[in-house]
Each structure stands twice: as structure tokens, then as C-alpha cells.
Amino acid sequence: MQINAAGSSALAGQLEQGAPADVFASADEAQMARLEDGGLVDDAVVFARNPLMLAVPLDNPRGIALPEGRAGIPSLADLITADMTVAVCAPEVPCGAAAAEVLDAAGLSNAPDTYEDDVRAVLTKVQLDEVDAGLVYVSDVHAAEDAILAYAFSESERAINSYPVGVLTDAPNPAAARAFVDLVLSDAGQEALADAGFQPPA
Numbered sequence: 001m002q003i004n005a006a007g008s009s010a011l012a013g014q015l016e017q018g019a020p021a022d023v024f025a026s027a028d029e030a031q032m033a034r035l036e037d038g039g040l041v042d043d044a045v046v047f048a049r050n051p052l053m054l055a056v057p058l059d060n061p062r063g064i065a066l067p068e069g070r071a072g073i074p075s076l077a078d079l080i081t082a083d084m085t086v087a088v089c090a091p092e093v094p095c096g097a098a099a100a101e102v103l104d105a106a107g108l109s110n111a112p113d114t115y116e117d118d119v120r121a122v123l124t125k126v127q128l129d130e131v132d133a134g135l136v137y138v139s140d141v142h143a144a145e146d147a148i149l150a151y152a153f154s155e156s157e158r159a160i161n162s163y164p165v166g167v168l169t170d171a172p173n174p175a176a177a178r179a180f181v182d183l184v185l186s187d188a189g190q191e192a193l194a195d196a197g198f199q200p201p202a
Helices: 008-016 029-037 094-105 119-127 138-147 154-158 174-185 187-195
Strands: 023-025 041-050 052-057 086-089 112-116 133-137 148-151 161-168
Touching: 008 023, 008 029, 023 041, 023 174, 029 041, 029 094, 029 161, 041 174, 041 187, 052 094, 052 119, 052 138, 086 094, 086 119, 094 112, 094 133, 094 154, 094 161, 112 119, 119 133, 119 138, 119 148, 133 138, 138 148, 161 174, 174 187
Parallel strands: 086 112, 086 133
Antiparallel strands: 023 161, 041 161, 052 133, 052 148
16 A cells, blocks of 8 residues: 655645545545545545644743643643744645634734644644744554653634545545555544544544
8 A cells, every 4th residue: 555645735636636645644624625526535534633732842942831820722822922933834834724623713824933834844844943833643653652742722723624534535445445445434544543642533
């Protein structure tokens, strides 16, 4: 099995240009709808959901901390200050669209200092101490393990990305493609996704 991992919008563009593939999994429903509207995918189904977290370098150069004496999950406005450098995904990719929504909800639309091609690039900037913080998915926080710090924030509930998967209508190996989708949706597949930090479909 060969996997091509990239931003969902980039992958959708490759498929529109005729790149061969059996299965497309997207980090949001908009990119999948784009391919369904073009007749490239049929019967896509959501297999996981993924909220954002605020990732911070392990040495936490800005001393980001949870507000004292306040119960519950903090707002992004409690964690991000005007003098911080913040990385987010570019707005055309799913993590960037979600980041824009949560930042707007927190009154921090102007907070980003750098826009990256995908969420892995944001995470890399955080891990290398090139920014003070970045917005990444919970699954990326799990993947980074002890290499970063991460904070949940209340606005994340406004932009939880749903991940759909579907078989390409001209898949070279349609039987294998459907078997793969069935595996992702199976109990074993869902357990593996949960272990990686993904939430189950709503």
C-alpha cells in the first residue's frame, strides 16, 4: 500500500488533475465535497473528528500558563498575547480554515504571524522553537508525544474538523479500496484512531 500524505486541498487538486488513487481521506468535508461534486468520489463517510489545540515549545519561552483561579477550559485569549509569534496553517487548507474560525471567535483574528502549507509544518516550527505557539490538531499533539506542550481552549468546539473517506470512482483497485475503508470504519480501525488522538464520528 502506498500512502501520499499532504494538505487535503493539495491532494484534492492532484486528484482533479488525474493523479491515480484508490482512496481519498480528507481533513475536512469541504475538500471531499469538492471531489464528490466533480464526480471523482462516491459515498464518502466521516470516519473521525479532530479539534485544535494550542501547541507550545517544550521550553515554553513565553511562559504560557492556565489562568489562575478560573475553573474550566480557558479561552485562546487567555493563552495568546499580542507579543507572541503564532503559526497557523494557510487558510485554504482545513487546519487553516479551522484556525481562522477559532481565532475569530476569540477576538484574535490578527494573531497569526506565519501561515504554513500544512499542520505538520506548523508543528515543526513549534518543535524547533521558531514560534511561540501554533494551532495544531489533537492528533498532532499525540504524535509529538513529549516534544511539545499543548493547551486545550474553549473555542476549539466551534471548529472540530470532520474527516471523510471515500473510494475514487475510477479506483484502479476498487475491491481493495473498499476493504480499506471498511477497516477504517471497523472497531479495530476506530480503536487505532482513538489511540492516535482522534475523536469518533459524531
